[in-house]
Amino acid sequence: MSLRFAILGFLSVKPFSGYDLRKAMDASVQHFWPADQAQVYRTLTRLIADGLVAVQAVEGDSRQRKLHFATQAGLAELDAWLRAIAPVEETREPFLLKMFFGGRIGAADVRAQLQARRAEAHALRDTFQAIAASLPKGGDISAVLRRATLINGLRHVEAEIIWIDETLEALP
Amino acid sequence: MSLRFAILGFLSVKPFSGYDLRKAMDASVQHFWPADQAQVYRTLTRLIADGLVAVQAVEGDSRQRKLHFATQAGLAELDAWLRAIAPVEETREPFLLKMFFGGRIGAADVRAQLQARRAEAHALRDTFQAIAASLPKGGDISAVLRRATLINGLRHVEAEIIWIDETLEALP
């Protein structure tokens, strides 16, 4: 449901083609909003039908892409959504489900699961840290908030790593 | 997709009716696998069709419920899933999306968002802590792992609270 707003958010900065939109999302919000290609195009179609986005084929462009713009109505919807207090979200975590019933498969297999996850978490933490290090710390509110979304990911992988290690120790 | 395995997991412990299953899930795995009533029944139907679950109406029961059992095939599928290394999961977090584009609405509204989330996080942390305090610390591998899933939730809300506070401070 929020893909609408993710797209409107990007279009509030500058016009994008569907393709560029997808690339931009992959490069910035992928870790908290992975965008499926088909879904991006379908949502764009929907946004256009709702009058929140307008299209304009680029004249004289070598590529046959369609530039998408946020309309006034689109920006108004975006801002209303941004201001609405976010409801608590439910999450589904298959990994925790495995842990919950892990007693069935024995400590060795559970350890393997935890260690695999630890390796992934370490890699992700390193990635987040590298990106964070390359980003300037101050700046205007937008810069601070964009950095904050990255730090959020970092804090959560850190928490996950700590939890994995304490769980491995607690295991009999 | 994992609801299948959540259900098989519960049925590996003891037989359940659809209704009791839902209640049991709400009472134990809700924070990482919220179960929709309709979905539980539909998945049960599917599991029966696949031969992983068997039903048996309870004789002489005052209620008209159907008891569901995991079959041998069901338990085998469960164990295979438990042993398969969990792939990295993608997550979608509308709240971070709001933060990412928060620059549009100004610091005051962003603060309001963060403070609302902090209140929710504190409440959740208190709940997790209360439950964790009531749970014995040691026990067999199953007990340790079940407690661990709760601690996982706790560690992540704690991380979220820390992040909220540091973000509020970083805000101009």
Add this chain to the structure above:
DNA sequence: ATTTAATATAGGACTTGTCATATATGATTA
């Protein structure tokens, strides 16, 4: 005694997202 709440199951309509596939063009490379 009647209403209301809890137990128990089920299905339709819908939304979001995934996966696979199709198509066409321009750019690069062998």
Add this chain to the structure above:
DNA sequence: TAATCATATATGACAAGTCCTATATTAAAT
């Protein structure tokens, strides 16, 4: 020059889950 890769858009089939509504029985409360 032919093959292949990146750009660019689109659709069909499907899966998983949500929301709403329906139905029937039993227990509790007024």
